[in-house]
Amino acid sequence: MIHLTKEQHYRDTWAEVNLDAIRHNVRAVRACVGPDIMIMAVVKANAYGHGASPVVKAAIEAGANYLGVATLDEAIALRRAGIELPILVLGYVSGEYAIVAARQRIVLTVVGLQHAKELVAKFPRGQMIDLHVHLKLDTGMGRLGVRTADELAMEVEAISAHPSIYIDGAFTHFAQADSAEKTYTMQQLQQASELFYALRNTMHLNTAESLILHAANSAAILQFPESYLNMVRLGISLYGVYPSSEVNRDRITLRQTLTMYTRIAYCKVLPPGTSVSYGRTFITKQTMKVATLPVGYADGYHRSLSNRGYAVVRGVKCPIVGMICMDQTMIDVSQVDGVEAGEVVTIYDEQTLPELADLAQTIPYELLCSISPRVPRRYVEDD
Ligand SMILES: *Cc1c(COP(=O)(O)O)cnc(C)c1O
Numbered sequence: 001m002i003h004l005t006k007e008q009h010y011r012d013t014w015a016e017v018n019l020d021a022i023r024h025n026v027r028a029v030r031a032c033v034g035p036d037i038m039i040m041a042v043v044k045a046n047a048y049g050h051g052a053s054p055v056v057k058a059a060i061e062a063g064a065n066y067l068g069v070a071t072l073d074e075a076i077a078l079r080r081a082g083i084e085l086p087i088l089v090l091g092y093v094s095g096e097y098a099i100v101a102a103r104q105r106i107v108l109t110v111v112g113l114q115h116a117k118e119l120v121a122k123f124p125r126g127q128m129i130d131l132h133v134h135l136k137l138d139t140g141m142g143r144l145g146v147r148t149a150d151e152l153a154m155e156v157e158a159i160s161a162h163p164s165i166y167i168d169g170a171f172t173h174f175a176q177a178d179s180a181e182k183t184y185t186m187q188q189l190q191q192a193s194e195l196f197y198a199l200r201n202t203m204h205l206n207t208a209e210s211l212i213l214h215a216a217n218s219a220a221i222l223q224f225p226e227s228y229l230n231m232v233r234l235g236i237s238l239y240g241v242y243p244s245s246e247v248n249r250d251r252i253t254l255r256q257t258l259t260m261y262t263r264i265a266y267c268k269v270l271p272p273g274t275s276v277s278y279g280r281t282f283i284t285k286q287t288m289k290v291a292t293l294p295v296g297y298a299d300g301y302h303r304s305l306s307n308r309g310y311a312v313v314r315g316v317k318c319p320i321v322g323m324i325c326m327d328q329t330m331i332d333v334s335q336v337d338g339v340e341a342g343e344v345v346t347i348y349d350e351q352t353l354p355e356l357a358d359l360a361q362t363i364p365y366e367l368l369c370s371i372s373p374r375v376p377r378r379y380v381e382d383d
Helices: 019-033 044-048 052-061 072-080 095-103 113-122 149-160 183-202 218-223 353-359 364-370
Strands: 013-018 038-042 066-069 087-089 106-110 131-137 165-172 212-214 231-234 258-263 266-270 288-293 310-313 316-319 329-332 344-348 377-381
Touching: 013 019, 019 038, 019 052, 019 218, 019 231, 019 377, 038 052, 038 212, 044 052, 044 072, 044 364, 052 072, 066 072, 072 087, 072 095, 072 106, 095 106, 095 113, 095 131, 106 113, 113 149, 131 149, 131 183, 149 165, 149 183, 165 183, 212 231, 218 231, 288 344, 310 329, 353 364
Parallel strands: 013 377, 038 066, 038 231, 066 087, 087 106, 106 131, 131 165, 165 212
Antiparallel strands: 013 258, 258 344, 266 288, 288 329, 310 316, 310 344, 316 329
16 A cells, blocks of 8 residues: 555554545446446545545546535535536535636535525626526425426526526436336436426527536436436546445446555453443353454444444454444443554455444445444555
8 A cells, every 4th residue: 555645643543545446447347338428426525534635636647527415514625625626516515606606616406496586686797607506306305396297388488588597407306226126227317308498498598508417416427327428427437336235236346446444442351241332232251352442433434333333453344332432432342362552453445344334224335324424544555
């Protein structure tokens, strides 16, 4: 491993982020979608906990064409880091901030007719500055976007009334593309193509005039080539994680980017009948060697893993015993010989992340983006 991080940290809990894995994943998706379809790297929530700026730079080096974030603040942070690529804010941004977005060349999503009117009312006219937008279409996610061709026509009409707001594209989002059951996604895609057709008609576009149309998230990239349109939105799979256990893994081989580690702070042997951690939810049944880890829920270590999850020492799964505390966690290391303070422990890696997410009754996405700012990220590359 080549370590890239220059910033010094003084902590024995860290997340290692391999930027060559990011590059590999972008290139693997490129090989799958071909040269003509744009790849949007979705880097919201601090690049799913990986650290936005280094991830974005690696993704661009490997051929990402567009960036997607959830909030205007995330987009502005990327501009401040010197990133020039087009950026789309996928979520709602108040009309109040549209001028800020336009100045930073950040593209906004129009989430409905009301929002379109708000943008038109709030965005200044005659200032030699343009606002670019994509229209969100709700084809079955039930979250943001217009649902019918009529609503869409009204939205386009509202936006057209403004001389300096431009519709660059339109998109929809799948609710269930990560499932083995494909019917609903195909219905959404059908509905999207009808709305896209209506949009072109309303805008009086001929085929030469291009709109950026997009629908595919990671799951659809893996399973629905017919959904690629002009651009795909690569989120969780940019980080080398499959969206679910049901998705087809044959088309693209991913490499997980993040591994989280800690080092044992303290080890002790406890006699039977000893309680461990807050609330005394765990009592030793026999003599047990317990290690204390300097990582807790303030680092994003999900408290629901208490008495359910495990951490890995020398390849052995060591159960979490008692409640995860804010800053510390205890594990049973009785199965591993000679464990002492200072030993490296793996909190999440490629093998364990999906299973730990299941045990925490969540998904890998949440475990990753919960890793808090208190955990140093160490950027590495392959040798
Ligand atoms: C987060 C997000 C994505 C990325 O989804 P993944 O499942 O992580 O690939 C794509 N599109 C929209 C609108 C999103 O909010």
